Amino acid sequence: MEEQYFNEIRERFCSMDSSVKAGKMMSSEAITYMGKVFAFFSRKKKMVFKLGKDFDPDSFGIEIAVFNPFKNRTPLNGWFEVPFTEKEQWEPLTKKALTLLKSEL
Template identity: 55%
Template sequence: MMSSPAIHYNGKVFAFFSTKQKMVFKFGKDYPLETLSVELQEFSPFKTKRPLSGWYEASFTNKKDWETLAELSLKLAKQN
């Protein structure tokens, strides 16, 4: 995340482009993902550690949805 192109709000990252050609968004661990029409996976950048809580990635095949997901992630970031 530190070296990836990212989108910030108030100095904090809420979305970034991963090295795996995927876009990663912070929705929080309690966000109801089933309400979204996009297939997301937990973001797990480490081989031996658990996924990062509240962070989800959307594949390049869902690129058309990245803007909408970024807007949602920003909205949630503004609430915190």
């Protein structure tokens, strides 16, 4: 169910912009823009977004955590994970991550 919803979002974004494509991030399914990952579906069945180090997760008012796939290392700077319970925010956050990436390129 979670992965299917992620795939629907990915398909919508890929159909809107020819530079947005399916990809991989750490062997997980991802969404890329010009070859750079900005969102992916984690093994924990959460969606992970590159929202930048200036993003304030508390200001969004939902359950967002800093993404840390490592046991003995610091979290990935600027990456945040959102559980399926907050799925209504997955698409807006995908758009936010894509907009940020486009502004950086």
